[in-house]
Amino acid sequence: MxxxxxxxxxxxxxxxxxxxxxxxxxxxxxxxxxxxxxxxxxxxxxxxxxxxxxxxxxxxxxxxxxxxxxxxxxxxxxxxxxxxxxxxxxxxxxxxxxxxxxxxxxxxxxxxxxxxxxxxxxxxxxxxxxxNNIIQGEYSAQMMCDALGGEGQIVQISGQPGYTTAIERQKGFEDELAANCPGVEIVETQPGDWNREKSQRVMENFLTKYDKIDGVYSGDDNMGVGALNAAKAAGRADETVFIGATNFAVGYEAMGRGEYWGSVYQSPxxxxxxxxxxxxxxxxxxxxxxxxxxxxxxxxxxxxxxxxxxxx
Structure with a gap:
């Protein structure tokens, strides 16, 4: 502890x-x-x-x-x-x-x-x-900025609406990008409700809507891997950086395969x-x-x- x-x-x-x-x-x-x-x-x-x-x-x-x-x-x-x-x-x-x-x-x-x-x-x-969920969001923004070299268009999959962790991680991420990495633009945010299957569907919609997605920020790796699975199915995973805010085993494994760029390590x-x-x-x-x-x-x-x- x-x-x-x-x-x-x-x-x-x-x-x-x-x-x-x-x-x-x-x-x-x-x-x-x-x-x-x-x-x-x-x-x-x-x-x-x-x-x-x-x-x-x-x-x-x-x-x-x-x-x-x-x-x-x-x-x-x-x-x-x-x-x-x-x-x-x-x-x-x-x-x-x-x-x-x-x-x-x-x-x-x-x-x-x-x-x-x-x-x-x-x-x-x-x-x-x-x-500290604000700090976690800031860390994720810093990793996204580094991974994209300070420029790009990204989408965000947030957690459950009204849930404080989701609100704080989103705030930390957005505020850090605005303050220190303005070249990375969030084109759209949709909730994934901490659910992998829903997040996969959200990402499928993003992929249909946007021809170019440089990065995906998800409120945790459970949602992030759902987004990754959608991008892999569409043949677009290689062009996208995936970053989460709580590292799950599936996210850790995806990092090991070179498919997932980064997250925040949090022990339950x-x-x-x-x-x-x-x-x-x-x-x-x-x-x-x-x-x-x-x-x-x-x-x-x-x-x-x-x-x-x-x-x-």
């Missing part, structure tokens, strides 16, 4: 000495949609394994299935159960704010994981644990462990960083040998 040195040191001391951890605490988690991709599936498995390894922790593991109303109901259920802390992977960063406020009023600390909630909810949470195992450790800390009354990011470096064909193939 990667945390800032200060947070790691404080947590290590507090977790050994805090009286609250001498007794079992219950942490509830409501996730976005475990079945939508292998990242979330791996995250859940790692979360449960980490919790089971700690005899002082009980967990209530819930999944919203991508349904905002269901997630709000799950948060309310966890409040009624009087858990010691709640971890939320928001299905919609704006819609969950009222439920998060209810948890705060009930005296239950809330940790947001992986995808941030809307700013209106910041006063009601103790910490965000996850990647570290994501899950970081969220659990943050929740344990806030439940025991510790002060933690409001933005508790873990590292997500660039990965390209040139440096991929320095990274293990993702497990998702």
């Amino acid at each position: 990667k945390m800032t040195a200060t947070f790691a040191a404080v947590s290590a001391i507090a977790l050994m000495s805090a009286p609250a951890l001498a007794e079992t605490m219950t942490i509830g988690i409501t996730q976005n949609n475990v079945g939508v991709d292998s990242y979330q599936t791996t995250y859940e498995r790692a979360f449960v394994e980490a919790a089971n390894a700690d005899p002082n922790i009980d967990v209530v593991v819930l999944d919203a299935g991508g349904d905002v109303a269901r997630q709000i109901g799950q948060i309310q259920d966890l409040i009624q159960q009087k858990v010691d802390a709640i971890i939320i992977w928001p299905t919609n960063g704006q819609a969950v704010v009222p439920a998060v406020r209810q948890a705060d009023r009930a005296g239950i600390p809330v940790v947001i994981t992986n995808s941030q909630i809307a700013e209106a909810g910041f006063d009601f949470i103790k910490s965000f644990s996850g990647p 195992v570290e994501d899950a462990k970081n969220a659990l450790e943050t929740a344990k800390a806030v439940a025991s009354g510790e002060e933690v960083p409001f933005l508790n990011y873990f590292d997500t470096p660039k990965i390209t064909q040139d440096n991929m040998s320095e990274f293990e193939k993702p497990v998702f």
